[in-house]
Amino acid sequence: MIITLTLNPAVDQTLLVPEVRLGETNRVRATDIDPGGKGLNVARMVKRLGRPAVTIALVGGPTGHYIRHRLEHEGVETDLVEIRGTTRINISILDESSGIQTNFNQEGAEIDPTDLLAVEAKIAGWLQEMNVMAMGGSLPPGALPDTYARLIRWMNESGIRTALDSSGEALKEGIKAQPYLIKPNLREAQDLLGRTLTTDEDVIAAAEELRSRGISVVVISMGKRGAIAVDEKGVWKAIPPNVKVGSTIGAGDSMMAGLVIGIAEYMSLPDSVALGTAAATATVMNERTELGTPDQVQELLPLIRVEKIK
Secondary structure, eight states, X not given: OEEEEESSOEEEEEEEESSOOTTSOOOOSEEXXXXXXXXXXXXXXXXXXXXXXXXXXXXXXXXXXXXHHHHHHTTOEEOOEEOSSOOEEEEEEEETTTTEEEEEOOOOOOOOHHHHHHHHHHHHHHTTTOSEEEEESOOOTTSOTTHHHHHHHHHHHTTOEEEEEOOHHHHHHHGGGOOSEEOOBHHHHHHXXXXXXXXXXXXXXXXXXXXXXXXXXXXXXXXXXXXXXXXTTEEEEEEOOOOOOSOOTTHHHHHHHHHHHHHHTTOOHHHXXXXXXXXXXXXXXXXXXXXXXXXXXXXXXXXXXXXXXX
């Protein structure tokens, strides 16, 4: 069983504007409203790929109710913790004339120790059934930077493999607890290591350095260049086919869904990263905020090249 954890979810509202004009009234051509947060999207894609998943999240207020309703409508099993605050709304504005997207992300509702204790109680209730937990995204106000690290250590002691996809201090602290897998993108890996990663060789060296810190599997996603994946058996590069890009929203979470399915089903790393890359590519092909479909993923999977580098 795959469990996903989102401590700072959001309702994501994307506004499509023909041309953004600062200081003027802008007409919105279309609006998308979706559940937001890495763990929520991972669970949504895992469900689309026909595997069971349960998502644990902190939600509150009308926006929290919306998230609950949408996930249940999509058939995603939920085990949510209600907080006193209101789940944040993140707004993205896509200027269709330039293709530039500008994001406005709120910090999120402040939580207190009792909220985290409630999350831990939810997790404890699934310990006997889960074999992998995917956690990620930002931490809400009130959560300490080592929150993921403490949960990872608990899962390690319980024999459960963890997948972490975060950034900033939450990621820096989290990797100290040695999660089973991390999946930073290029920017996150650069921030983590404090250097620019330009070539594939740079990325490979970065992944190997991160793995040397006690992380079993490191996957660094590079957008249309694919992904570099490293474990104890070697280094691989997954290369997607050239496709027409509709939107990159949700692509990283779709890749993580494929990777955690691979962990849960004891796939080899090449097979796991191929599935993750196919899921990410399927999502990229779709317009606006739509995640990839199962049919798209199955059609793309044979087209993903996974080359062993060393």
